[in-house]
Amino acid sequence: MLRAxxxxxxxxxxxxxxxxxxxxxxxxERLATVPSxxxxxRERKFIIWCQSFLRAIDELEQSQYAAAQYGRRVSSPYIDQMTVEEHMNYHRHVYFYKNAIxxxxAILDKLGYFMNERFELRTERxxxxxxxxTVLRNMHENGLYRDLEEMLYELKMKHKEPMTRLRNQRNTEIHTINADLLDDLMEAEQAQFGDRTRLETEDIEGNMKDLDEGCLMTFRAVATAFRYLVHPPAAEEQKAREQAREKGKQS
Incomplete structure (x- = not known):
């Protein structure tokens, strides 16, 4: 869509x-083998959830792509050196970058809620x-679906540093209401007093590297979880179900 x-x-x-x-x-396809x-x-809900996943990861990739394309069109080291077009491209890059984060x-949390319900993990307790x-921590601490948890945990640790930076930026974007207003105010004050507002263009490259790693982890986590559903280790799945039921009885 955005490639147009x-x-x-x-x-x-x-x-x-x-x-x-x-x-x-x-x-x-496995769910669809059962006539409507x-x-x-519960099955119908999972079908809707899967369709939502397909749309969500498509939208993530589109935003990632657009952020990269607009970021490549920014080359000036100072904001006041930018042409009008370059300045617009910079703000377009920021828009799609924040949108992607x-x-x-959101996809990871959606995956967590899906796994929690599909595998009856009871993370809400x-x-x-x-x-x-939180879902991964619940699986680890309670020995639920160990093989799946180990694969997802390995992904988490492999991409821990860039994901931490992305999460901090996401939290700032969501919870710091006046962040953009403060940036605008600082830019206006610097323009008024003749100071140059430096744009660290290398941050664009660094941020995109983090975003690329974050997207890679997200796509792999989704693929890992859904492959497990289609090709689960039978003995491990049965054991995990028994453990979940036992914990339910003890609660």
């Missing part, structure tokens, strides 16, 4: 995005409003 902004053809699915989409579609009239409300963590990372 740059006069390019629609995206061809490749790499980790393709693997994530394939895993979701495989699980959807015989599907339980928010979407990235630990924390009412929980995140994807």
């Amino acid at each position: 902004l740059f006069g390019e053809p629609p995206r061809q699915e490749t790499g980790e995005l393709q693997k994530a989409n394939q895993a979701i579609r495989e699980y959807l 009239p015989k599907q339980s409300p 928010i979407r990235l963590f 630990i924390k009412t409003r929980f995140s994807y990372f």
Whole structure:
């Protein structure tokens, strides 16, 4: 969709995005083997959830791509050296970059809620409003679906540093209401007193590297979880179910 902004053809699915989409579609096909009239409300909910995942990861990749394209069009080291067009491209880059970060963590939290319900993990007993990372901690501490948890934990640790930076930026964007207003005020004051407002263009490159890693982790986490649903280790799944039921009885 957004590639049309740059006069390019629609995206061809490749790499980790393709693997994530394939895993979701495989699980959807498995759910679809049950005729609609015989599907339980729970199964129908999972079908809707899967369709939502397909849209969400597509929108994330589109935002990631647009942020990169507009970022490449910024080369001036100072804001007051920018042409009007370059200044617009800078703000377009920031818009899509922030949009991508928010979407990235929304997908992970969506995945956490999906896993919690699909695997009956009962994470809400630990924390009412929980995140994807709370779900992983619950799985680890209670020995639930160990093989899946280990794969997801490995992904988390592999991308820990860039994900921490992205999460801090996401929290600032969501919770610091006046962040953009303060930036505008500082820019106006510097212009008034003749100080130059330096734009660290290398931050664009660094931020995009973090975003690329975050997207990579997100696509892989989605693919890992849905592949597990289609091809679960039977003994491990049964053991995890028994442990979950036992914990429910003890509560």
